[in-house]
C-alpha cells in the first residue's frame with residue numbers, strides 16, 4: 001500500500017486550501033488530494049455560469065493552485081482509521097499519516113411532491129450536471145426558483161440576464177432573511193423586481209406538476225405558476241457519510257464534530273468546510289454557516305495543525321455578500337434579530353455617503369453602512385453595507401473588527417486612508433460615521 005504524509009479527501013474550497021497551506025506551513029510535498037471530478041467548479045461562481053460568464057468552462061477551479069500536491073481522480077468509499085488508509089471505488093487503497101476530510105455538502109432535496117419531474121434541478125457542484133442545466137435552460141422560457149436565499153437570488157438575477165421569465169418563491173417574509181437585516185432584504189427584492197424578476201415571499205411551493213416534465217409549481221395559497229424549468233436552492237446538507245461510517249461523531253447541525261483545531265473524534269483525522277460542524281464566534285454553540293470563506297479558513301487551520309495544535313478556530317461569524325443587478329449587499333456577523341435572540345442589548349449606528357469624493361467623481365454611488373454594537377461592552381456584533389461594488393471589501397473590514405471585538409469608539413476612530421477615486425471622503429467615511437452615530441445614540 002502506497003502511504004502518503006497527508007491525504008485530503010475533497011478538492012474544492014476547503015481541500016485545495018488545506019493542500020496549499022500544508023505546503024507553505026510545513027514545506028510538505030507528499031500530499032494527495034482525492035476528488036471525483038476531473039474538473040472542479042469554483043462553487044461561488046456557479047450562478048454566474050448562466051448569465052455573466054456564459055459557459056461552465058469559465059468557472060473552473062485551477063488545479064495549478066495545488067502546487068506540488070498530487071491530484072487523484074476518484075471517490076473514497078471507506079476509511080480504515082486503524083490501518084490509516086482510505087479505499088477508492090476501484091478498490092485502490094491509499095495510506096496516510098494524516099487525513100483531512102473536505103467532502104463538502106449536497107443540496108437539500110425537499111419532499112415536495114413532483115420534485116422528480118423532468119426539468120427540476122438542484123444546484124450540484126458538478127461540471128457535467130451544470131452543463132446539462134445550461135442546455136436545459138437554452139430550451140426553457142419560464143423558470144421558477146424555489147428558495148430566496150443568496151443562491152436562489154443569484155440564480156434568479158443571472159437567469160434574467162439570459163432573458164428568461166423568472167419567479168422566485170420564498171417561504172419567509174423576505175428573501176435573504178436568514179442572513180440579512182430587513183432593510184437589505186427589501187433592497188435586494190426591489191433590485192430583483194427592477195430587473196423584471198417576480199418575487200413571491202411568504203409562500204411555499206406545495207407541489208410541482210406536469211405530465212412527466214414540469215409544467216407548473218403550485219403554491220400553498222392555491223395559485224399555480226406556469227413554468228418549464230424549476231431550480232431548487234434551499235440550502236445544503238453536509239456530506240458526512242464517509243465520516244459517520246468510520247465512526248466519527250456527527251454534531252447537531254449534521255456536520256462532522258471537530259474541536260477548535262479542526263480535529264475530528266478520530267486521532268489523525270481532521271475535517272474542514274461544509275462537511276464540518278461550525279461553532280458560533282459569539283457563544284460557541286453549533287451553527288449552520290456553510291460558506292467557501294469558512295471552508296478556506298478551516299482548511300488553513302487544519303493544515304497548520306496536522307502535527308501539533310498551532311492555529312485555533314475562533315468560531316464562525318458568517319460573512320456574506322451578493323449582488324443583484326448593480327446593488328451589492330453585504331453583511332457580516334449577527335443581524336439585529338439574531339443579536340437580540342442571543343440576549344444582547346443592542347445599539348445601531350448608520351451612515352450613508354458617496355463611495356468616492358467628491359460625489360461627482362465617475363462611478364460614485366451612495367454607500368450605506370449600518371453597524372450593530374453591544375450597548376454594554378461597546379463591541380461590534382454585526383454590520384452591513386450596500387449598495388456599491390466596494391461593499392464586499394467594507395464588509396470584510398467589518399468582519400475583522402467583529403472578531404477583534406472592536407468597540408464603537410475604536411471603529412469611530414480607527415485610522416483610514418482616503419482618495420477621491422477609491423474611497424469616501426474622510427469627512428463622510430461610512431464605517432467610522434456609523435460607529436460615531438451608534439456612540440452618540442448610546443450616550444443619549
Ligand SMILES: Cc1cc2nc3c(=O)[nH]c(=O)nc-3n(C[C@H](O)[C@H](O)[C@H](O)COP(=O)(O)OP(=O)(O)OC[C@H]3O[C@@H](n4cnc5c(N)ncnc54)[C@H](O)[C@@H]3O)c2cc1C
Nearest residue numbers: 010011012013014043044076104105273274290291292293
Ligand atoms: C451556487 C452556490 C453559490 C455559492 N456562493 C458562495 C459565495 O458567494 N460565497 C461563499 O462564501 N460561499 C458560497 N457558496 C458556498 C460554498 O460553495 C461552499 O461553502 C463551499 O463550496 C464549501 O467548500 P468545501 O470544500 O467544504 O465543499 P464542496 O465545495 O462541497 O466540495 C467538496 C468536494 O469533496 C468531494 N468529495 C465528496 N465526497 C467525496 C469522496 N467520498 N471522495 C472524494 N471526494 C469527495 C466533492 O466531489 C468535492 O470536490 C455557494 C454555494 C453554492 C452552491
